[in-house]
Amino acid sequence: MIRYVDKNIQSTFPAHYPAVLEEASAALKLLLSRSGKGKEYLGWLDLPTADASEMRRLQESAAEIRDSGDLLVCVGIGGSYLGAKAFIHALRGEKHRIRFAGQHLSPLELNDLLGELKEKDFYINVISKSGTTTEPGVAFRILKAEAEKKYGKNAAKRIIATTDARKGALRRLADEIGYRSFAIPDDVGGRFSVLSPVGLLPLFAAGLDADQILRAALAGFKTALADDADNPALRYAAARNVCYREGKGIEILANFEPRFHYLSEWWKQLCGESEGKEGKGIFPASANFTTDLHSLGQWIQEGTRSIFETFLVVDHYQKDITIPRDPQDGDGLNYIAGLQLGYVNEKAFKGTRAAHESGGVPTSTFHLDYPDEEHLSKLIVIFETAVAVSGYMMGINPFDQPGVEAYKHNMFRLLGKPGY
Numbered sequence: 001m002i003r004y005v006d007k008n009i010q011s012t013f014p015a016h017y018p019a020v021l022e023e024a025s026a027a028l029k030l031l032l033s034r035s036g037k038g039k040e041y042l043g044w045l046d047l048p049t050a051d052a053s054e055m056r057r058l059q060e061s062a063a064e065i066r067d068s069g070d071l072l073v074c075v076g077i078g079g080s081y082l083g084a085k086a087f088i089h090a091l092r093g094e095k096h097r098i099r100f101a102g103q104h105l106s107p108l109e110l111n112d113l114l115g116e117l118k119e120k121d122f123y124i125n126v127i128s129k130s131g132t133t134t135e136p137g138v139a140f141r142i143l144k145a146e147a148e149k150k151y152g153k154n155a156a157k158r159i160i161a162t163t164d165a166r167k168g169a170l171r172r173l174a175d176e177i178g179y180r181s182f183a184i185p186d187d188v189g190g191r192f193s194v195l196s197p198v199g200l201l202p203l204f205a206a207g208l209d210a211d212q213i214l215r216a217a218l219a220g221f222k223t224a225l226a227d228d229a230d231n232p233a234l235r236y237a238a239a240r241n242v243c244y245r246e247g248k249g250i251e252i253l254a255n256f257e258p259r260f261h262y263l264s265e266w267w268k269q270l271c272g273e274s275e276g277k278e279g280k281g282i283f284p285a286s287a288n289f290t291t292d293l294h295s296l297g298q299w300i301q302e303g304t305r306s307i308f309e310t311f312l313v314v315d316h317y318q319k320d321i322t323i324p325r326d327p328q329d330g331d332g333l334n335y336i337a338g339l340q341l342g343y344v345n346e347k348a349f350k351g352t353r354a355a356h357e358s359g360g361v362p363t364s365t366f367h368l369d370y371p372d373e374e375h376l377s378k379l380i381v382i383f384e385t386a387v388a389v390s391g392y393m394m395g396i397n398p399f400d401q402p403g404v405e406a407y408k409h410n411m412f413r414l415l416g417k418p419g420y
């Protein structure tokens, strides 16, 4: 189960919260009517796909990758990699056989990966909806050359393209060379695509429980789209907007689980690209606690009061650790001997939340019963819905991203790309 606790937000803004919650409910109705801004990009509401043969092909490809490859290199940027990386890192940490490339232009990083690939059998999943994005395009060209060096004519069998069904350079290439391919639905934008083949192939190849992911996503949508005052997506959208309107323009998503680092990165893209337009939007920031309590903690406690905080905590662990008793007690820690580490982490969360609230930071919390496929799937759906609802509450189109083109034009001009 996922519980969303927003008592503190409601009690901080008692005069405004009820009306904002009503607005959130109206925005959810607009989303469900599929007639609001960006209505041509609502295909994410219908994911995961009901196409059984597509799902079977995804599972078969994933099984082949697991059986015949040491590594799968996913090449993509933004929405074309963050969802899978978030999900896999949250559940497996660093212990998995998925590598990510194409989300930077760093020779240092790519050289490390090329070195690792020399020793391993690998597959490549190149993911780009437009099929023309520079960073994954360049990385794929380099990795494809490496695969061709290693596997010769058989390299094409180890390359899988996830892209538009009809257009773009990657689609043309896939059709010409005969790569196995999966289609990204036209009506699904990158940051909402984790439950499409963009995310599902890497998740299945990582060995995550496919049935649980799919079942939980459907259940998650049932909860997140319900016009019901207990709907966590609705209440979270309301909480974010009441804070924003009261001058809290920065949201910190704070976890107590280092493995959620990339979940925050995915969430930052989801919020930032959806809301940051027309001079509006909450700036999405993140913190990994307790680590960052020893760096950002001071600022959060006493710095400029422009923030609100959303905690993401795990209530139970499948496997916890008992803190041992030390006969000498030289470190003075025997007062917590015999306790579970998860219990101590929970007290750190409660202590932090109370401190930040007393420092004037409005807070709310998502509680996950367990860190597993079910809870991750549901959380993703709740966040996607909340951000769409929140975007409508701000009066913007949450599904486009016109601003990301500006840097590309300058880069192309500096690199001498024809036409720039």
Ligand code: PA5
Binding pocket: 077, 078, 079, 080, 127, 128, 129, 130, 131, 132, 133, 136, 189, 190, 191, 192, 273, 401
């Ligand atoms: O959310 C988005 O639409 C973007 O972040 C894209 O996913 C990102 O720019 C990559 O685009 P593409 O998949 O076309 O290579």
